[in-house]
Amino acid sequence: MARLNLLEETRYEKLPVTIYPDAQTASVAVAQRIAKLIRNKQANGSKAVLGLATGATPVAVYKELVRMHREEGLSFQHVITFNLDEYFPMQNDAEQSYVTFMHQNLFDHIDIPAQNIHIPDGTLRKEDVAAFCINYEKQIEDAGGLDLQILGIGRTGHIGFNEPGSAPNSGTRLVTLDDLTRSDASRDFGGKENVPTKAITMGIGTIFKAREIVLMAWSAKKAPIVKKAVEGEISGEVPATYLQLSDNVEFVLDADAASELTRFYTPWLVKDCVWDEKLKKKAVIWLASELNKPVLKLTEEDYNNHGMAQLAVEQGPVYNINIDIFNKIQHTITGWPGGKPNADDTQRPERAEPAKKRSIVFSPHPDDDVISMGGTFIRLVDQGHDVHVAYQTSGNTAVWDDEVLRYVEFAIDFNESIGNDTTHLKGVYDTMRSFMGQKHPNQIDTQEIRNVKGFIRKAEAIAGARYAGLPDSNIHFMALPFYETGKTKKNAVGEEDIRLTMELLQKVKPHQVFAAGDFADPHGTHIVAFNIILTALQRLKQTETWVNDCWLWLYRGAWHEFETHEIEMAVPLSPQEVLRKRQAIFKHQSQKDTPVFPGDDAREFWVRAEDRNRDTANKYNQLGLAEYEAMEAFVRYKF
The missing domain is CATH 3.40.50.10320 (LmbE-like)
Incomplete structure (x- = not known):
């Protein structure tokens, strides 16, 4: 019976989803899954082939793997890794490079042989990229294929750098980055204008060949795209929806990333609910918004046709529910955010006393x-x-460099106008201009x-x-x-x-x-x-x-x-x-x-x-x- 109830709750979800209370707990679980794979492969005398991701999402996973290596003896001597992607062009030693990222977060802290590490090469000449991509696919195949591919998801729905419009059978290739993807990366590069417009990425078809695929997502920022990927129709506009076609995929989410899935956001559509005041308010406001009706005009038929019949039966008549919720919403409105003095504050959001807070x-x-x-x-x-x-x-960190010059120029002019010596200030100004003229993207000021x-x-x-x-x-x-x-x-x-x-x-x-x-x-x-x-x-x-x-x-x-x-x-x-x-x-x-x-x-x-x-x-x-x-x-x- 419990299994039937779960199937009913998740009927909108088109692929398996596992939800943890927070990102740290989820990350440890994914790391343990990777460690189990590595140990099983080692016990069988074979190598584990991992597809790895970058970005904020897998950082805690890598940290836990490093901990297990140091404290539990987890060895990576017989692990082969293939990274999903890299910006192009990109120098390996650049701060924003995924080579740098992987070494800082994982490779420098474990015993993996250097020859077992594979990351797309952002230093290539453009005319050499196509041949590199063909060889990258061959290297994965020669290694026996990916045992486990871990993924994050971008807000465009991209997996790897497979942006909207990517084909489901695509292979490793050079791609053009979506504008939103570049905006999201702008802080790492000191401004969007410094973010590369292209990247080398494994294709969706490459990812699909993995024997296991785990997509991870943390935080409420990812909730809207997670809902599209899990519950939406398969579409090239949201490349992650192609994962619905795989029998080997699992989404691993924290509670915030899962918050817009139907079973959490509108649970009355998929199961009977415990109708506390908070859920009742949410449901009635949702119903009014869905139908574009004022709360006091909602009818029993509206409730019945939109999954809220249980509420109508248990707490009806519905007009009484409407009045109750209308009053609760009305009582949130106040022109007195510090509390209204000498007023009955039982229905007000803030206390009347003390009158001056x-x-x-x-x-x-x-x-x-x-x-x-x-x-x-x-x-x-x-x-x-x-x-x-x-x-x-x-x-x-959020001020343009030319603003600095403008203000220092003002300071020089002001000091000169009142007769102060500006020799030192001019020296500082010259040093600033020289630094800015040679400044690299995201270099510390x-x-x-x-x-x-x-x-x-x-x-x-x-x-x-x-x-x-x-x-x-x-x-x-x-x-x-x-x-x-x-x-x-x-x-x-x-x-x-x-x-x-x-x-x-x-x-x-x-x-x-x-x-x-x-x-x-x-x-x-x-x-x-x-x-x-x-x-x-x-x-x-x-x-x-x-x-x-x-x-x-x-x-x-x-x-x-x-x-x-x-x-x-x-x-x-x-x-x-x-x-x-x-x-x-x-x-x-x-x-x-x-x-x-x-x-x-x-x-x-x-x-x-x-x-x-x-x-x-x-x-x-x-x-x-x-x-x-x-x-x-x-x-x-x-x-």
Whole structure:
């Protein structure tokens, strides 16, 4: 019976899927599977032939394999590897090279013979690539074929570098990279313009010959493409869907990457549910959105025709369910994000008391505060709360080099205008220009250049916070050490990051903390910054009583927005407040027009923010609630 229930739950899924609670657990499981294959092959006196992938996805798998080699004696003496792909052209010793990646993450730490390692050659002359690719296929065949191929999945649905339009029988070849793929790689190369336009990749047909195929995906960023690959129709537009044709494939996902699969996102379509308040709200909002109806106009027939008959029977009549959910959504709306004084707060998202609250807005980058919650920020100040803003990082990797020259030129002119000696400053300027003229993509800036970039972002953040109404005493620049590497890859969080955060929290003793909950941030800074805040609050909670009265609110907006059913506080903005928010964002001039790392959204940050805020308001309006110009959304995190 349990097997029948599972088949019913997974009936939309067209290939086997295994889901683990988190990426680390999943990675260890995949590593153990690889280790078992290696040991079995060694026991039989044969070699294990592995197809390996690069990128962030397999890093923890390789780390676990290295651990097993060091601590459990796992030997790679009889392992042959073939990597999926390599950028073209690409020097082997380049930081972005997959040769470098594989040696740093695996090969330099195990006992694999050098002659057993095969990686596509990015140093070839273009006219030699075709012959190389034919030979690469022959080498795989001569080794006995791939025993196990591990894969990641790109947001275009590519596997290897088989981009949309790739044929299912394609072999190893030179390909042109999709624009989104190049955008995703831009941070590693110091800008999209430095990302190669081509790559050498194993073909889909090559991958299909593997006796086992494991595709791994972690994080909510991958959830939309995972759903297409697992549940969608087979299409050249999503190359990973071709894996549905294989009898030897398994998708290994963490819970976040699996979150948009039907059995998790809309479970009522595939099974009976335990209808708690959270799921009921999600289902009713989903139904209203699917039918483009206000919540109060949903009928019993609507419920029955869309997998929600169980809810109608157990908790109906449906009109009562509609009224209950409508009220819950309505109660999330407040013009008083710090709580409305002298009001009944039983149905309000924030407490009425104390009437004047101490609030800290934590901003991972120096502009996240105004981009994501600028209207609420201004509203809190206008309503008399003691608002502080804390810029967690300097943001000094996200400033164009020519901005540095412009500001230093200004400093030289200003000093000369007041009679100061500029000899040293001109020397620094000349050194900067010389460095920039010879700078390689993603090369670490000199300390002077990093300082100026940090000063630029600091000055902009001060201007934005002042525009919101904050006194200078309430503007805090933390420059957390984890960020200050000068590289796009940051250090692990250390005790100093947590200590600095605890000190600020202890100083302010806030009733409210606002933190970035937009973990789709392509730089990964948001999730790191949030975990630092959370750790600091949890430690303080052990000794400080004020923490028990501190509420933690998450905001989004820079990259994505909360779904309607998740929102617990929606702050409406008037047309004038939208304009005020826009002006606060405009203070961040170095991030206007084209920022250094824009992600895959070509719109300027202020346009993104306004579009998302208006979209949230429109969704509320379509559910039958009042029509507002825009809304900023928040979810309370209970720690």
